[in-house]
Amino acid sequence: MNNRRHLNAVPVAALVRWVVAAAFLCTAGLCYVYFKNQMQTTGNEIRSLESELNALRAEDDTERAQIDKLSSHSYLERRLAEGFIQLTPITDDKIVRLHAGGEKKATAAAPVTGKSPEDLATAANWTVAQ
16 A cells, blocks of 8 residues: 555656746846846937937037137227227237336336226336345
């Protein structure tokens, strides 16, 4: 009778071996799909960021070209001639000149109390002896 009991037994060791192998293959397959999906998502994000960077570089180039155009000498002269830019010419009585001649005198600007040309000329020509 004992022989008959062992004939109907289920081979548990072989069954466990196949279940563990199937679980390992399923886990490996899920990890592969997860990593491929993550790689695809990261690639799409990198592509969108690169296109945004290229758009910003193009916008920066156009802004730099606009700045160069608006600060060019000919453009400023044209705007001045149109009257858009209102500048007054600098006259000689508004210019302060400090002369540093070959003498051993240090030149320094004196405090200007008024705005008359005489005060400016005095301040421009004031020297301190060492």
